[in-house]
Amino acid sequence: xxxxxxxxxxxxxxxxxxxxxxxxxxxxxxxxxxxxxxxxxxxxxxxxxxxxxxxxxxxxxxxxxxxxxxxxxxxxxxxxxxxxxxxxxxxxxxxxxxxxxxxxxxxxxxxxxxxxxxxxxxxxxxxxxxxxxxxxxx
Amino acid sequence: xxxxxxxxxxxxxxxxxxxxxxxxxxxxxxxxxxxxxxxxxxxxxxxxxxxxxxxxxxxxxxxxxxxxxxxxxxxxxxxxxxxxxxxxxxxxxxxxxxxxxxxxxxxxxxxxxxxxxxxxxxxxxxxxxxxxxxxx
Numbered sequence: 001x002x003x004x005x006x007x008x009x010x011x012x013x014x015x016x017x018x019x020x021x022x023x024x025x026x027x028x029x030x031x032x033x034x035x036x037x038x039x040x041x042x043x044x045x046x047x048x049x050x051x052x053x054x055x056x057x058x059x060x061x062x063x064x065x066x067x068x069x070x071x072x073x074x075x076x077x078x079x080x081x082x083x084x085x086x087x088x089x090x091x092x093x094x095x096x097x098x099x100x101x102x103x104x105x106x107x108x109x110x111x112x113x114x115x116x117x118x119x120x121x122x123x124x125x126x127x128x129x130x131x132x133x134x135x136x137x138x
Numbered sequence: 139x140x141x142x143x144x145x146x147x148x149x150x151x152x153x154x155x156x157x158x159x160x161x162x163x164x165x166x167x168x169x170x171x172x173x174x175x176x177x178x179x180x181x182x183x184x185x186x187x188x189x190x191x192x193x194x195x196x197x198x199x200x201x202x203x204x205x206x207x208x209x210x211x212x213x214x215x216x217x218x219x220x221x222x223x224x225x226x227x228x229x230x231x232x233x234x235x236x237x238x239x240x241x242x243x244x245x246x247x248x249x250x251x252x253x254x255x256x257x258x259x260x261x262x263x264x265x266x267x268x269x270x271x272x273x274x
Contacts, residue, residue: 016151016176040220043178083170083177
């Protein structure tokens with residue numbers, strides 16, 4: 001088969017964070033980030049969708065074994081971020097504001113080298129059921 | 139008797155940790171939920187009241203007014219907060235979803251009009267975990 005197919009795996013993690021730019025004072029942070037800047041953190045149930053696009057393998061019929069993709073996401077992403085404070089407990093967001101945008105980019109950068117170069121990767125991350133981001137955008 | 143439910147939501151950080159226990163015991167009982175730097179959830183709150191609809195309006199209670207009451211007395215206090223540190227009515231209590239619904243019931247009940255009864259507080263901690271409290 002010569003047609004490209006997209007396959008998806010959904011996973012989820014719960015984490016605390018706050019949005020805060022250390023170069024700004026508290027007044028500016030509160031003006032820009034509102035309640036998201038509150039000092040004692042808040043949190044989310046993040047829903048992560050990983051999309052892999054490519055041609056199904058001739059022998060297996062798979063674009064990618066979704067159990068393998070699930071194991072990879074659990075090992076590389078959930079173990080880093082689940083039940084963590086993104087600002088305090090992760091090296092990835094030590095100097096990076098943990099917005100949904102930046103979390104999606106970070107997840108992409110972690111997974112991209114671990115997935116077949118011939119396959120396209122896209123990350124969709126729900127911060128709430130109503131706020132979600134995608135990376136890459138196209 | 140008619141039941142009316144209003145749904146609201148809030149996002150908060152919390153941690154499950156019993157200060158009367160050792161760190162090891164907390165880890166054993168609460169696992170990842172005991173993480174000292176907190177974690178968090180998108181909570182979905184369902185408030186159900188019951189009563190007889192008003193003859194003139196057909197309403198049990200104006201759902202917008204119920205929403206405003208929940209926002210003023212509950213979600214304003216919980217949204218984008220740390221449940222362990224920032225919420226007066228959870229002070230000294232374990233911040234489990236079970237204790238949170240009882241706290242929400244006690245906070246909200248005195249503010250409801252006398253024409254309705256509070257029936258149930260249902261709270262989703264994740265899409266897969268929720269608790270209910272009927273005031274029993």
